[in-house]
Amino acid sequence: METTSGSDTTGFTFFFLNEADTVEAMAGRIVPGNEEDPGAREAGVVHYIDRALAGPYFGWQAAYREGVRTLNAYTTERYGKKFFELEEEAQDDVVGALERGEIPGFGEGSEAGKFFTTVWAHTVEGMFSDPAYGGNRDTVGWKLVGFPGAQYGYSAEEMRYGKDLSEKPLMTLGNIQKLAREKPELFYRRPGPDPSVPAEETPEMPTRPGEPEKPPGGGGA
Amino acid sequence: MANNKHADIVIVGMGAVGAILARELAEAGFTVLGMEKGPYYRSDDFWTKFDELRYSTRSEMSPTMDTDPVTWRPSAGTPAQVLPWAVGPQPLNPLWMPPSVGVGGGSIHWAGWAWRQLEEDFRQRSEWAERHGEEAFPEGSRVVDWPISYDDLEPYYDRVEYETGVSGKAGNLDGELQDGGNPFEAPRKRPYPFPPLRPSASNQLFVDACKGLGYHPFAPPVAIISEDWGERKACVYCGFCRDYGCHVGAKTNTLDTMMPRALATGNLELLTNCRVQRVNVDAQGLARSVSYTDAKGERHEVSGDLVILSAYSLENTRLMLVSGLNRNGMVGKRFMIHNYNWFSGTLPKETHAYAGPAAAGWAIDDTNPYAEDRDGANFLGGTPLMYFSGDVQPIEAATVLMPPDVPMWGKRYKEWLRHGYRRLFGMYSQMATLPSEANFVDLDPKVKDPWGQPALRITHDWYDNDRKAALWIRQVKHGIAREMGAEKTWEAPLLPPYHVTTHDMGTHVMGEDPGESVVDPYCRSHEVPNLFLVGGGAFPTYNGYNPTLTIQAITFWVADHIKRET
Numbered sequence: 001m002e003t004t005s006g007s008d009t010t011g012f013t014f015f016f017l018n019e020a021d022t023v024e025a026m027a028g029r030i031v032p033g034n035e036e037d038p039g040a041r042e043a044g045v046v047h048y049i050d051r052a053l054a055g056p057y058f059g060w061q062a063a064y065r066e067g068v069r070t071l072n073a074y075t076t077e078r079y080g081k082k083f084f085e086l087e088e089e090a091q092d093d094v095v096g097a098l099e100r101g102e103i104p105g106f107g108e109g110s111e112a113g114k115f116f117t118t119v120w121a122h123t124v125e126g127m128f129s130d131p132a133y134g135g136n137r138d139t140v141g142w143k144l145v146g147f148p149g150a151q152y153g154y155s156a157e158e159m160r161y162g163k164d165l166s167e168k169p170l171m172t173l174g175n176i177q178k179l180a181r182e183k184p185e186l187f188y189r190r191p192g193p194d195p196s197v198p199a200e201e202t203p204e205m206p207t208r209p210g211e212p213e214k215p216p217g218g219g220g221a
Numbered sequence: 222m223a224n225n226k227h228a229d230i231v232i233v234g235m236g237a238v239g240a241i242l243a244r245e246l247a248e249a250g251f252t253v254l255g256m257e258k259g260p261y262y263r264s265d266d267f268w269t270k271f272d273e274l275r276y277s278t279r280s281e282m283s284p285t286m287d288t289d290p291v292t293w294r295p296s297a298g299t300p301a302q303v304l305p306w307a308v309g310p311q312p313l314n315p316l317w318m319p320p321s322v323g324v325g326g327g328s329i330h331w332a333g334w335a336w337r338q339l340e341e342d343f344r345q346r347s348e349w350a351e352r353h354g355e356e357a358f359p360e361g362s363r364v365v366d367w368p369i370s371y372d373d374l375e376p377y378y379d380r381v382e383y384e385t386g387v388s389g390k391a392g393n394l395d396g397e398l399q400d401g402g403n404p405f406e407a408p409r410k411r412p413y414p415f416p417p418l419r420p421s422a423s424n425q426l427f428v429d430a431c432k433g434l435g436y437h438p439f440a441p442p443v444a445i446i447s448e449d450w451g452e453r454k455a456c457v458y459c460g461f462c463r464d465y466g467c468h469v470g471a472k473t474n475t476l477d478t479m480m481p482r483a484l485a486t487g488n489l490e491l492l493t494n495c496r497v498q499r500v501n502v503d504a505q506g507l508a509r510s511v512s513y514t515d516a517k518g519e520r521h522e523v524s525g526d527l528v529i530l531s532a533y534s535l536e537n538t539r540l541m542l543v544s545g546l547n548r549n550g551m552v553g554k555r556f557m558i559h560n561y562n563w564f565s566g567t568l569p570k571e572t573h574a575y576a577g578p579a580a581a582g583w584a585i586d587d588t589n590p591y592a593e594d595r596d597g598a599n600f601l602g603g604t605p606l607m608y609f610s611g612d613v614q615p616i617e618a619a620t621v622l623m624p625p626d627v628p629m630w631g632k633r634y635k636e637w638l639r640h641g642y643r644r645l646f647g648m649y650s651q652m653a654t655l656p657s658e659a660n661f662v663d664l665d666p667k668v669k670d671p672w673g674q675p676a677l678r679i680t681h682d683w684y685d686n687d688r689k690a691a692l693w694i695r696q697v698k699h700g701i702a703r704e705m706g707a708e709k710t711w712e713a714p715l716l717p718p719y720h721v722t723t724h725d726m727g728t729h730v731m732g733e734d735p736g737e738s739v740v741d742p743y744c745r746s747h748e749v750p751n752l753f754l755v756g757g758g759a760f761p762t763y764n765g766y767n768p769t770l771t772i773q774a775i776t777f778w779v780a781d782h783i784k785r786e787t
Contacts, residue, residue, distance in 0.1 A: 029630065029631065030630040030631070030634070031630070031634065031635050031638075032631065032632055032635060033635070039635065056279070060310065092631065095630065099629075099630070114309065114310060117309070117310055117311060118310035120629065120630060121310040121311045121620070122310065124616060124619045124620055125274055125278060125616060127619070128273070128614075128615040128616045128619060129272075129273065129274035129278075129616065130271075130272055130273075130274065133274060141615065142615065144635070144638060144639055145615050145618070145619075145638050145639065145642040145643070146571070146639075146642060146643040147575055147614070147615045147642065148575070149271070150269070150271030150272070150461075151271070151459055151460070151576075152457060152459060152468075153457025153458050153459045154457075154458045154459070154460065154573070154576040154577065155458075156419055158573070158576065159419065159421065159422045159458060159573060159576050159577055160422055161422045161423045161425065161426065161568075161570055161571070161572065161573075162570035162571055163422070163571065163573070164571070165571070165573065171271075173269060173271060173272060176269050176271055177269045180268045180269050184265075184268075186469075187265065187268045187468050187469060188264055188268075188452065188453060188454060188467070188468065188469045188470030188471075189264050189265065189452065190263075190264035190452070190470070190476075190477055190480075190481065191451070191452045191481055192480075192481025192482065192484065192485055193481060193484040193485055194261075194263065194484075195261055195484060195491045195493075
């Protein structure tokens with residue numbers, strides 16, 4: 001088998017491969033794109049979602065697993081193919097039907113009930129959150145909308161109506177963290193005493209016996 | 222129940238209110254135990270806070286429904302559910318969540334509008350009865366005059382502004398109207414300590430449009446310093462402000478302004494990551510101690526000669542009810558919130574709506590309840606109208622701020638994002654609900670938090686006065702947007718889907734009459750004489766201004782009272 005000289009770090013740690021392909025195809029219909037004009041696929045949104053599900057969004061794992069299975073069962077019956085194998089036009093028809101609640105199996109009460117909204121919300125997050133989260137590759141999401149990213153601040157000259165800021169270098173969390181290491185004097189340090197650090201900073205949450213695990217709560221967190 | 226610490230004063234909640242009390246009382250020589258369910262943030266924690274997903278979308282500094290569940294139902298007799306707008310996959314505005322935890326509380330990541338109330342707001346019933354007649358008060362409403370006046374609080378407003386740092390332009394100095402300030406503001410003794418912030422890029426269009434329409438635009442008061450002050454640096458306009466800690470110390474919070482001096486006294490002991498769950502009252506009817514769970518999940522009790530609850534209106538109220546303290550039935554009554562009436566639009570050129578603090582946008586106050594010439598206003602209330610064109614990041618723009626006529630996915634969605642975010646502007650306002658019998662909070666009979674404490678249940682809906690107020694202010698915004706030359710405008714629903722706003726007032730209202738209120742004018746409980754409940758919960762009526770400055774002025778007023786009387 002032929003291997004590249006560098007190691008590829010883009011593997012999936014939660015999704016099975018066909019799940020990743022399905023979610024990536026869906027994200028690609030939510031924010032469509034191509035090489036010249038990148039969308040969610042080019043931004044690597046599926047990697048953002050995979051990482052989130054393996055971590056803070058573990059509560060949504062079942063919704064994705066069941067949602068992808070139900071969606072592919074539907075397209076297989078109707079078109080003889082999995083969702084990601086369909087032409088883009090057919091994918092759009094399916095996503096539209098999903099959004100309108102017309103696909104069987106996505107009813108209220110099932111884990112997949114809010115599947116479209118879930119994938120949509122997480123696609124937008126992966127498109128526009130910092131690249132450190134695994135999406136928004138090469139800051140294509142921020143370039144699309146004209147967002148300069150993690151900027152330390154803006155000058156009066158920059159904050160003028162109609163001013164073209166397209167040449168302002170984009171900053172990511174990684175970039176600003178480098179700045180903070182190199183120029184800590186730019187930042188604020190609180191004067192005066194700081195209480196001693198308690199041995200254990202994070203309270204443990206007791207679990208109630210017999211209670212099912214809930215999806216993460218507010219803000220998808 | 223180990224531990225058994227004792228102090229002169231136990232303060233529950235070290236946020237925008239409790240940290241002020243801790244400093245004032247520790248400096249006066251009292252020993253103080255400061256109880257806080259969140260952490261103590263270090264100043265370099267926020268050096269690289271430029272992360273919308275973490276702080277805004279996922280609301281890292283606000284509690285979630287997992288640890289701090291709250292339920293809601295529209296009216297008594299309907300089933301309540303855990304806040305439906307606060308659970309689920311959709312990115313949320315943290316404004317629709319309970320406020321934050323940690324020393325400094327919501328003051329760490331607030332937007333910073335720092336209004337005083339108008340003189341008339343302290344005598345709302347008299348003013349409205351005189352202007353509109355007694356018949357103007359809707360059935361079930363309970364509009365009253367405050368037991369304290371603007372003159373009582375003026376010295377304390379001044380202290381908050383000068384001790385914590387507020388930028389702005391005075392409109393009324395001792396009765397003399399000042400050019401460029403808010404002509405409607407109550408008289409103040411001296412100017413703001415800092416000049417106004419630099420407003421957002423498209424602000425001048427708003428200002429010109431307002432002037433053209435005969436309004437009186439001005440730079441509103443903001444608790445973000447515009448010039449360096451000691452270790453704190455002037456605002457650098459990064460635009461990660463609302464929902465974020467400040468990387469240069471420009472934004473005013475009680476962690477920075479109160480804690481160093483409070484801790485330096487040696488009289489304050491902080492117990493962080495400790496959740497107070499009950500106030501224990503002895504046979505004489507005095508508050509003896511509070512019970513709490515520490516970071517390891519162990520239960521303890523600490524005692525004090527005085528107990529002060531400053532854990533936000535809703536949590537103060539939950540603690541009272543869980544502790545069985547509601548003899549007159551008034552605890553939980555008069556729940557009041559703001560309708561934000563978000564209004565968005567696009568302008569022909571780039572607005573850079575991501576840059577600068579939201580609160581730096583100018584405002585008009587010609588829309589306040591007592592202003593003359595409010596054409597077509599047929600409701601009780603009013604609000605300042607604020608230009609909101611800074612501090613808007615892309616996830617929020619691509620979700621909750623989308624125009625309703627643009628598809629939420631596909632080519633048209635993408636084209637909108639490409640065009641719209643660059644040209645975005647907004648206006649917002651805060652029509653307050655009236656105090657009434659219909660809107661209240663109590664304990665949920667079913668839902669409990671992970672420690673087994675009952676959740677708070679909100680019973681709230683929007684009523685006819687709210688609808689009329691929202692419709693009227695929407696028309697004012699449309700008029701301004703037209704004058705600004707907006708390409709396109711859209712707005713949030715007239716009556717919002719949320720019923721909690723981080724501006725949640727009432728539920729332990731102040732008053733002279735022990736039968737009709739929970740605390741006296743110094744926030745002392747009528748029922749338990751050594752228990753104080755401080756915060757927005759004490760507001761007997763509400764108005765359109767952001768409440769924090771008034772809450773903090775009341776806090777200094779209470780601290781002075783305790784120092785005098787104890």
